[in-house]
Structures are given as structure tokens and as C-alpha cells.
Amino acid sequence: SQQGEEDPQALSIQEGENATMNCSYKTSINNLQWYRQNSGRGLVHLILIRSNEREKHSGRLRVTLDTSKKSSSLLITASRAADTASYFCATDRTGANSKLTFGKGITLSVRP
Amino acid sequence: DAGITQSPRHKVTETGTPVTLRCHQTENHRYMYWYRQDPGHGLRLIHYSYGVKDTDKGEVSDGYSVSRSKTEDFLLTLESATSSQTSVYFCAISELRDTGELFFGEGSRLTVL
Numbered sequence: 001s002q003q004g005e006e007d008p009q010a011l012s013i014q015e016g017e018n019a020t021m022n023c024s025y026k027t028s029i030n031n032l033q034w035y036r037q038n039s040g041r042g043l044v045h046l047i048l049i050r051s052n053e054r055e056k057h058s059g060r061l062r063v064t065l066d067t068s069k070k071s072s073s074l075l076i077t078a079s080r081a082a083d084t085a086s087y088f089c090a091t092d093r094t095g096a097n098s099k100l101t102f103g104k105g106i107t108l109s110v111r112p
Numbered sequence: 113d114a115g116i117t118q119s120p121r122h123k124v125t126e127t128g129t130p131v132t133l134r135c136h137q138t139e140n141h142r143y144m145y146w147y148r149q150d151p152g153h154g155l156r157l158i159h160y161s162y163g164v165k166d167t168d169k170g171e172v173s174d175g176y177s178v179s180r181s182k183t184e185d186f187l188l189t190l191e192s193a194t195s196s197q198t199s200v201y202f203c204a205i206s207e208l209r210d211t212g213e214l215f216f217g218e219g220s221r222l223t224v225l
Contacts, residue, residue: 033213033214041218041219042116042202042216042217042219043202043204043216045213045214045215048213088154088155099145099160099170100157101157101171102147102154102155103154104154105154
């Protein structure tokens with residue numbers, strides 16, 4: 001079964017609005033990463049948060065991690081049409097020997 | 113962009129034929145991975161390598177083999193392709209063992225008829 005489960009599966013918002021995506025996981029982790037995938041392309045790394053961190057920012061991205069609830073959220077502020085893509089969380093599980101486990105992804109559509 | 117090249121980018125083959133996908137990197141990264149991406153399943157790890165001639169299985173390794181004779185090349189072989197192996201295959205590389213982000217290639221779309 002997937003280690004990371006994203007929620008919602010699909011999200012449609014208006015340009016300028018904020019987009020919030022959630023990821024839940026099952027076992028202890030070393031870190032959690034978020035990736036973006038544009039249609040027909042490979043995945044691109046967005047941000048990494050370690051298990052001892054609670055919040056991290058990168059430009060318009062804000063990631064939080066709650067290890068007690070085994071969950072993370074990705075917030076994209078002031079969304080743009082170019083943010084339209086699929087977003088994946090990936091977990092580096094403790095003892096997994098550098099193998100990332102990906103969720104099924106969230107499809108984000110930003111309407112101009 | 114990380115220097116990762118996958119070939120072929122598209123391939124159509126018939127059931128029972130052997131297929132080899134190639135991943136070539138120019139970054140000299142130690143770790144290389146093969147994932148497959150299917151609707152409803154996200155990305156699943158097939159095999160990975162942590163050095164020349166050092167490989168290990170992922171969660172969906174049945175029906176696949178890999179080889180890494182040089183740092184820059186990681187080959188994925190389907191000895192006898194089946195329709196269930198129709199998928200998009202992604203190669204990824206990483207430098208850092210425990211915290212490394214992955215850099216992905218553009219993918220190889222394989223259709224097995």
C-alpha cells in the first residue's frame with residue numbers, strides 16, 4: 001500500500017487563491033518531500049522537510065509537518081495558471097535505505 | 113536541469129519480446145532509480161542502484177532486471193514484456209543518501225500489445 005496518501009485527489013481554484021494540499025503517511029519518516037509534475041513531464045522537487053522540522057517556506061510554498069498526526073500540508077499562495085500540475089508527496093521512511101515512497105498525487109487546476 | 117537522458121522516449125512492442133530502457137546521467141550521482149507511473153497508483157519503485165554493480169529491488173520488481181556497469185548508465189530490462197508492464201517509466205538520480213532530493217528524467221512511455 002502507498003505510504004503517502006494525498007488529499008484531495010483533485011483541486012480546482014481561481015488564479016490568485018491559495019491552494020492547500022494534504023498528505024498523510026503511516027510509518028515513521030526521516031523526511032517528507034513534495035514534487036510537482038507538469039503534464040507529460042518528469043517530476044520536479046519542490047521542497048523537503050525533515051522529521052524534526054515543523055514548518056518550511058520556499059517562495060510561495062509553505063510546508064508543514066505534524067509527526068504526531070503523521071501528516072503534512074503544502075500551501076501554495078497566490079496561485080497562478082502556471083501552477084496547474086500534479087503534486088506528489090514522498091516519504092523517506094526510517095530504515096528504508098534511501099528509497100522514497102510516493103503517493104498517488106493531487107491534480108491542481110488553476111483557472112485564469 | 114539535471115543531466116538525465118532516458119531512451120527510448122516512446123516504444124511500442126509485442127508481448128513476449130525483450131525490452132531495455134536506458135537511463136544516462138552526466139551528474140556523477142551515486143544513486144539511480146527506476147520508477148513506473150500508472151493511473152491510480154502514483155509512482156512505484158522497481159529497482160534502484162547505490163553504486164556500480166550494486167543494485168536492489170523495489171516494491172514492484174517482478175519481471176524486471178537492472179544493470180549498472182558504469183556510474184552514468186542504469187539499464188532496465190523486461191526479459192519478456194507483458195501487457196501489465198505498459199506504463200510510463202521514470203529514471204531518477206540522487207546524490208545524498210538519507211536526505212537527497214530526486215532528479216527525474218522525462219520518462220519513457222512503453223506500450224506492450
